[in-house]
Amino acid sequence: MVAMTQPPDRSPNFQLLFESISDYAIYMLDPDGRVTSWNRAATQMKGYSADEIRDQPFSRFFTLEDRRAGLPEKLLATALQDGRADAEGWRVRKDGSRFWAQATVHPVRNEDGEFLGFAKVTRDMTQQRESQQALLESERKFRLLVEGVVDYAIYMLDVNGTVTNWNRGAERIKGYQAQEIIGRHFSTFYTPEDRQAGLPARTLATATREKRFEGEGWRMRKDGSRFWASVVIDAICDDDGRHIGFAKITRDISERRAAETALAQSERQFRLLVSSVVDYALFMLDPNGIVTNWNAGAQKIKGYTAEEIVGQHMSRFYTEGDRAAGVPLRALSTATEQGRFESEGWRVRKDGTLFWASVVIDAIRDETGKLIGFAKITRDVTDKRNAQLDLQRAQEQLAQAQKMEALGQLTGGVAHDFNNLLMVVSGQAQLLRRRVGEDPRAQRALDAIEMSARRGEDLTRHLLSFARRQRLQPVSVALAERMAGFKELVSTSLPPTVNLVVDLSPALWPVKVDVSELELALLNLAVNARDAMPDGGVLSMVGENVTFDGGPGEQDLTGDFVAVSVSDTGVGIPPDILPKVFDPFFTTKEVSKGTGLGLSQVYGFGQQSGGRVTVRSELGVGTSFTLYLPRTRVTPKAARPVEKAADAEVTSAVILVVEDNPEVAEVAAGLLEQLGHKVRVVGAAAAALGALQDGDPPDLVFSDVVMAGEMDGIALARRLREQHPGLPVLLATGYSQAAERLGDEFPILRKPYKLNELSRAVNAVLNGPTQPNDGKLVAFDAARRARAARRKRTG
Structure with a gap:
């Protein structure tokens, strides 16, 4: 092995150059990868002095995972085989810190071609890599945002109009998968007539010339169906201003266009409709809830421009009460834990006004699952909420x-x-x-x-009365004329501690009501108010004219009404009890203080009179019942003193009692006999018809209305009117829905009746009416004479 402690060229100039390079660590390795020379830049970059690192393996500059993977050896082998090896990756300094390195390894040979070792040049690229990673991160976040949008088709075109990318919103709206459409011309989405007219080319020309094209029109889906699209095309230029393509956003607004067409085509109606269309505010938040971007829909709904709101916390859109309760932070926490948060609530615009918002917050995570922010969509659903309410x-x-x-x-x-x-x-x-x-x-x-x-x-x-089955006798009444009577009637039920105020103006319209039932209703309301003021107070009875046009909150009333309000200053009614006050037998009083039917009578009387009764109450303030009575155009008649009946009392008559209840039949017969009449009793309508055929007809048929069998009392009375026109009929009933619809066709006596009431009814029917009655009743004497004449002729 040849040891090298310095570069082969030992000239002073080369040595000076070698030591003066500060951005590159330049050093030599022997054939086994041990350091044989070391320049000053290597010391600055890696922290080792020349004495510390000489004869040490260069693998110590690699991370543990790279050493385990054999990366140092692979670099040397590649350099020896290919004459050069380039690599980037994390390297380790003496102090253990890491830096991103760009390195080149060359084999070194002498003049004879003998292999001497390796020359290695390393450069610290940490800052450049961080800048590049920041750019990539920004692009990735933007890509995640675009891909997360499903209500908008967002995609890119090259300069010729060819589709180069495709988001999920485009897939949902237009029906094409990315692999089906990328590489095809965007004119595919236009209708045949628009393509023939050259519309796609004109839109690109406009976007190129004016940097933006915006319009609406019919577009085609993959399945051939059409939808009305709102389209925005923006020209995209690089840093040098060179045009490189287009960004295209398409939204399906078919429903909005249909609504616009239905309302009208005029510009004014269009503006009104657009102002009511529900748009979407779409923006991003960082993991802490800070707004990082802002779209046009958000500006429209919330009123802030991007410059005003980016960098601000999203909690500023919440009401002060929600912020104090921690609602914004809980929303972000829920979205973080569950991936999504969805709710509705009041939100605040820039101008301070409130709107009811439908909010969706989706957590955005990178490929490793790390939370990088949130996508937030807000929709103004105030009108929808009002409709639901x-x-x-x-x-x-x-x-x-x-x-x-x-x-x-x-x-x-x-x-x-x-x-x-x-x-x-x-x-x-x-x-x-x-x-x-x-x-x-x-x-x-x-x-x-x-x-x-x-x-x-x-x-x-x-x-x-509550069931609206009470037989009423409505007459035209001027309430002001009866004010004294009303006041006297109500006063009798009030203690001295309750001050009664009655204000029924002469200007009140006349109403058509059953006076006795009206008095009973007012008395029930007065008693109810009295019991609500155990320590005294003010009870007022006030009337006013009102007109309803059938709008919301008017109790489904239409027309003119007189509203009579009976109000007290008592304890009030709790909200949970208020809906039950008109229920029969419902009462909060002691057992001996009432039956729970007073307000039920008021309710039934109002309904049966063609009006309504409403109630408002506040605890500690009082309660007000308002009775709405329909106006009548009939002029009320002046009250006249009651005259005694001029009809003579009938002392003895033959009366046929028709009653299927034996106990009631026995009572009716006994009372009639006590009045001096002769009584025959049968238990059914058929038996009554048989009795009339078998013998002399009676002077009067007294029948119950509700009876078992095919024929009730009303059907019997009508049959008798046909077969025996001169025979008087008196009906009796405790209650019958059929009798409710009978009107004045036959006289009816209500059960239970007293002896004097029975006497008056029998006398009235037998003596006949004092006014014409269309032949329904005949005088008792005339009927007897007619029957006697018939018996004489047949005798």
Whole structure:
């Protein structure tokens, strides 16, 4: 082995040159790779002095992994075989630090061609590599951003219009895989008529001349279908200003164009539509949430230009409350842990205004899985949210209406049987009253029975009012004229600690309502308000004229209404209880303080009158119920004193009672007999028709409406009107949906009835009406004379 401690040329000039080079480490190796010479630059670069490194293997400059891989030996072998070996990689200094080296190894031979060793030149390229890596990292992040976008087709064209790359958004929108389209001309996406007209070439010419082309038009997908595209083409130039291609962005806006066409084609309508189109804010964040880039959609939605917002933390888009609660940091944390964060919430524009945003944050990672930032997409969905809230309110109103309707069906269904029970109890009490004589204990007991029956009757009346099955007798009413009566009625139920204020102006429109049910509704509201003010307060009853056009929040009302508001200054109703206040039997009072049917009656009365009732309440402030009553164009009649009936009392008549409930039939017969009438009882409509054929017809048929069998009381009454036109008919019912639709076709007595009510009804029917009635009723005496004449002719 020939040892070399310095270059072969020992001239002073060469030695001076060898030592003066400072950017390159130049040294010699013997054939085994041991250092034989060392210049000053090698000492500066690698940290070893000439004495420390001489005779040491040059492999010590390599990393442990490279030594294990045999890289030093491979370099020497390559240099010896090829005459030269070039390499780049990490090298190790004396202090253990690493630097990126660019090295060349040459074999050295003497004049006779004898192999003497190797000459090695090494250069520190760490700074150049870091700059190059930073550039590559920036390009990679940009590439990840572009590839992550799926709502936009983003791709490059060369100067001739040939596709050179392709992102996922382009694949989704246009249908081509990258391998299918790269290398083809972008005119493939244009319609045949646009290609024939030379549109692709003109767009590139415009982009070349003006550095940008922007337009809209029909484009073609791979499957031949068309979509309306928004297109932007930007000319791309290198650092020397030389044109090297185009960047093209395409967006499918078919839905937007369809909406524009549907609204109108005018410029003004187009601008309005564009202003309402939901665009996307697309921008990047670094791992700490700092905005690193900004697109035009973000500027449009949030109001910031790129210069204003890049470098700022994304938390500035959040409300002050969300920032204080740590919402922005939790969003980034969730995206980091789960790869994605998605939510909706209020966001703040530059001008301070709020909008409801749909936000998606995707974590962006490199090939090794390291988090390098986030892609953030924000969409303004304020209008969509408002529509969803309106739909939710409509669904809640529908559910409430369905619940009320179901409860109404239930309460209406039990009313008939309940009133029959009350009829038996009340009727038997009335029959017993004459039998017990003057016994005070018996009289008190009968008073208690009748009082309970009346309370049960009121209970049923409230149920029927809620169920909208109560037979109303609406008349045209001027509320102002009845103000004194209303005030007196309500005052009787109030303690001295409650101040009553009534303001029903004469300017209020007339309404058509059942006055007794209206008074009952106002009384129920007053009692409810009184109980809400145990320590006293103010109860006000105020009326105003309102007109609804069917818009949102108007209870589905349309037209003119008089709104009567009954308000108190009481404790208020909790929000969780407020939706239940109109439910039958729902009450927060003690058991002895109410039945829970007062507000149910108000609700049913408002519905059945063609209006509504609403409630507003605030805890500690008070509650206000507003009853909307429909306006009538009929002028109210002046109130007249009630005149006594001029009809003569009928002392004795033959009455056929038709009732399928034996207990009720027994009570009805007993009460009629107590009035002095002769009574025959049958249990069905068919039996009643048979009884009329078999013997003399009665003076009156008194029938229940609801009966078992094919024919109910109404059908029986109509059959009797056809077969026996002069025979009076009186119907009775506790409740019947059929009777509800009957109107004034036949007189109806409501169960449970009292003896005096039965007497008046029988006398009225037998004596006939004082006004014409289309032949539905005939006078009792005339009917008797007609029947006597028929018997004489057939006798």
